[in-house]
């Protein structure tokens with residue numbers, strides 16, 4: 546049966562006129578190269594790929610890394626792991642007590658500085674502190690050669706655009722976009738002058754796929770991706786590497802996912818992957834293997850429309866769950882208030 550079928554197919558192929566046959570072959574080879582080539586390059590990256598050597602950024606030789614949003618989640622892990630790689634670290638965020646805790650967890654053989662900075666406020670004293678700190682380091686022939694633009698904010702829970710306040714929209718754009726450009730403007734010129742530097746921008750899968758009910762957050766990460774890649778191309782030939790990190794879910798306060806799984810890593814595990822393979826010339830890449838698999842499926846197998854539907858359905862479910870939880874909490878608070886009033 547099988548050989549007869551194969552024979553019939555071959556007979557049919559032989560009957561196809563040559564120009565059409567070669568056209569189909571050409572299209573097939575290109576499509577296979579795109580799909581399987583990208584899959585193989587992913588596999589290679591996470592198995593035999595070159596590991597990052599932070600010596601080129603001055604690890605243990607006076608090189609500094611500045612991490613925004615270093616008080617929690619992914620940023621905290623960047624600070625700790627960069628210190629373990631021998632980078633001195635500048636920790637920036639709003640919550641001093643949290644930054645002190647992170648500072649205590651840094652490797653003991655590196656230096657650190659803490660800058661209290663609200664990145665959403667352009668007039669905040671922290672901006673001047675960073676400029677002054679950079680001048681002070683340069684005067685000692687030290688350098689900020691790694692910048693991790695990590696501070697970010699998202700929605701409290703999925704919300705239709707018309708229900709999101711203008712204040713919340715502004716906060717998301719201020720933190721996720723404007724602040725990233727502001728801090729990059731401060732740090733980048735010295736990197737360009739030295740022809741050495743690495744800028745990691747915390748992108749998101751919602752910047753790869755437009756996600757309904759997270760419209761402003763999704764738009765902010767879409768902006769970040771395109772801005773990062775475009776500036777990255779300009780900076781690359783001047784010796785400075787920009788990378789948009791396409792991040793899917795990571796177990797942190799922002800994602801509200803407490804339990805890590807194969808597809809939702811801990812911040813610790815996620816950052817370990819970033820720091821193992823960054824600085825290799827990719828303008829945008831997906832650092833965690835399971836995230837990379839999803840990103841590959843979205844790029845090569847599913848259509849964007851399908852991906853948007855999947856995300857929207859999951860956001861609808863999360864919204865329903867969050868609204869039910871909110872309602873339950875309000876009900877409990879109302880009952881408690883009634884009981885207290887009855888006792889009084």
Ligand SMILES: NC(=O)c1ccc[n+]([C@@H]2O[C@H](COP(=O)([O-])OP(=O)(O)OC[C@H]3O[C@@H](n4cnc5c(N)ncnc54)[C@H](OP(=O)(O)O)[C@@H]3O)[C@@H](O)[C@H]2O)c1
Pocket residue numbers: 613614615616617618619620637638639640643662663664665666694695696697698699720747748749750792793794795796797798799800
């Ligand atoms: N977790 C995920 O699943 C996920 C997925 C994709 C992308 N990302 C991106 O990864 C980055 C880190 O997220 P995360 O999950 O680690 O979030 P997180 O645990 O909520 O931490 C956010 C960090 O940003 C800082 N921050 C927020 N607003 C700030 C402001 N106005 N000024 C200064 N710092 C501010 C916070 O510090 P203070 O409150 O002390 O200021 C905190 O250290 C974000 O850019 C996020 O968009 C996360």
